[in-house]
Amino acid sequence: MEAILRTMVSAPTDRAFDLFRELVDTMRPRDHADAVAANNAVQALAYLLEQSGDFRAALRRHMLHLLSTRKQVQLYTDTGILSNETFYTALTRRIGYRVLPPVFNRYSLKDVFGALFHKKTDYVWLEAISREAWLALGRAMHFHDETDLVSINKTRVQVLEAIQVLSCRLSAIGLEPELVRNNPDIERFESPFVRQNVETLAYIEHYRRTMIDEALPDEDVRPILVLLDQCEEWLTKAKKSAAKNGISVGLTYHLVRIYQHIERMRMLLLLIDPVPNPDKAELVIDGLVALVRAENRKYRIRDVFAENTSLLALQVTEHASHTGEHYIAETRSEWLGMFRSAAGAGVIVGFMALLKLLTAKAHIPLLLEAILFGLNYALGFMLIHMLHFTIATKQPAMTAAKIAATIHAGSKRNRQRLDLDELAGLIVKVVRTQFIAIVGNVALAMPVALLIAMTWNWYFGVPPVDAAKADHLLHDLSPIASLAVFHAAIAGCCLFLAGLISGYYDNKAIYNRIPDRIAALPWLNWLVGESRARRLAKYIENNLGALAGNFYFGMMLGMIGTVGFLLGLPIDIRHITFSSAYLSFAAVAYNFQLDWHIVAMSVLGIALIGMTNLAVSFGLALWVALRSRKLTFQATKPLLGELVRRFLKNPAQFFVPPRSPKPVVEAPVPSLPNHQETVREWVRLRRQRAG
Helix, strand or coil, X not given: CHHHHHHHHHCCHHHHHHHHHHHHHHHCCCCCCCHHHHHHHHHHHHHHHHHCHHHHHHHHHHHHHHHHCCECHHHHHHCCCCCCCCHHHHHHHHHHHHHCCCCCCCCEHHHHHHHHCCCCCHHHHHHCCCHHHHHHHHHHHCHHHCXXXXXXXXXXXXXXXXXXXXXXXXXXXXXXXXXXXXXXXXXXXXXXXXXXXHHHHHXXXXXXXXXXXXXXXXXXXXXXXXXXXXXXXXXXXXXXXXXXXXXXXXXXXXHHHHHHHHHHHHHHHHHHCCCCCCCHHHHHHHHHHHHHHHHHCCCCHHHHHXXXXXXXXXXXXXXXXXXXXXXXXXXXXXXXXXXXXXXXXHHHHHHHHHHHHHHHHCCCCHHHHHHHHHHXXXXXXXXXXXXXXXXXXXXXXXXXXXXXXXXXXXXXXXXXXXXXXXXXXXXXXXXXXXXXXXXXXXXXXXXXXXXXXHHHHHHHCCCCCCHHHHHHHHHHHXXXXXXXXXXXXXXXXXXXXXXXXXXXXXXXXXXXXXXXXXXXXXXXXXXXXXXXXXXXXXXXXXXXXXXXXXXHHHHHHHHHHHHHHHHXXXXXXXXXXXXXXXXXXXXXXXXXXCCHHHHXXXXXXXXXXXXXHXXXXXXXXXXXXXXXXXXCHHHHHHHHHHHHHHHHHCHHHHXXXXXXXXXXXXXXXXXXXXXXXXXXXXXXXXXXXXX
């Protein structure tokens, strides 16, 4: 490090880029997560600069030359800020740049900056450097001793140009039709986005005139900062409005861009403001780290999804969490009601399993068979929903979002400690509701399938499936001889996707105002009447997501096996309710002459299939719900000990809810005699007798 600084003292400024790159390479720790080494490097540089005035002057001279001879605007306006393009264009552009990076421009500060911090993990060790070390380095630079005003003014001019670009972009984004639609008040009142642009342009013009006179402006940036605050307040209102009216990827994209432009404008305005500001050093540090982070991650595809789908994911899981409230039984009566609802679904599944077996027995063309399989599942699941019945495995994707919403609400109330009692109680309710729903599905699916198979055998003289098909069904239930558990995990992924699809269509119905548009259809009002059209629109508003989720879930279950066969991959699905029904069909095919080992292995397979269905769908749904609220699984760790303690203390509560305490009926308090009324009545009677 000292050798590089000595070279800077005598080296011409044309070598500034190469020398700075060597300096950064020297300071970079071998392990990017080594915070101690990163802090030691910065402290060593600060010590060398404090000890030698020549080192300080040389470093400032090369730095100012590097800044003043490069085009800076693009670094401030583009790095870390989404461009004016659609989400899909941004995604394809990043993919293209990963395959074929753009040409390096030595005279662009953006490209030079990226070349200085060329390691993809440079932002990690820069973020690990303490504020004290950064501030010590800033003091050691002695910028107040710098006399090269020409280079400094060139940098100021480019920062002003960057602020102007950001301000114009911000005003344009704030008037996007999709944003105005989400907040109509912006059309009735003066837009803060337009007003900040007017104030910013006036400030920049005044700043440039004073620089010509070799002075600094006497105006400050506070009016512009106030207008930026108003833009940020509008951003908060837009997010709240989106919670009611739905959101899209395009709207999320605009909101993210607004926030990024506001933050970058605020930083540049405070940096260039001549008024002394104690937070200016902090801004320089935060700005440097933010730019390095953005430059290191500029081609990361995951960041595009994370930035642009965060609000949409939150809305999808929020709708799912509201639906999840209906899948959580609070009392014993609701718990028994869940059993009845699941039992009704078990009856329908018995008939759906028969249709699946008969379709396979027909040996129709493969693609048509897959479509019929999917329609059988899809229409059956939609019928179950319309009859207000419950498929047990549909619950985890909904209840996981509800749990994540509770964690998020708890963490907002108390950043230090979540309400573990409340959260553990919610999970216990979820577990026992899930348990009784599975019992209801299986308890009815198996006997109904058994009754159907026996009736079929009595009427037609042969069972619905022959011995060869029965062997295949029993083989598919074995967790040892087949890939039953793996196929159950695939079904769990389908359940998870169905939950997301449900939330997406609920959001879509609100955002596109589909119910209102249906209720306003002229031909529908003429055909069924205005009141029925409104009822139909209301039903679609409340059930579009659930119907769409059930339809797509059914199509996925029906077609995945065929897709796996066509690709030559061992891909299929196993669902606990259908698997239990298939065991009944196989038992009738063998006239109940099954070895107990086979029955035990099949029952074990059904249990493992159910556990895998639930675990995979719940885990994935909880992960997405936590990510959408910017939480991690770390937030759920304290729950484990609390749940274990509850299970050891009272395991029955995980399966059966406690009885509701009987209301205490208080005995009526006998009314005391009213002595005044008694006296009045006595006086009245005496007067009557005297008269």
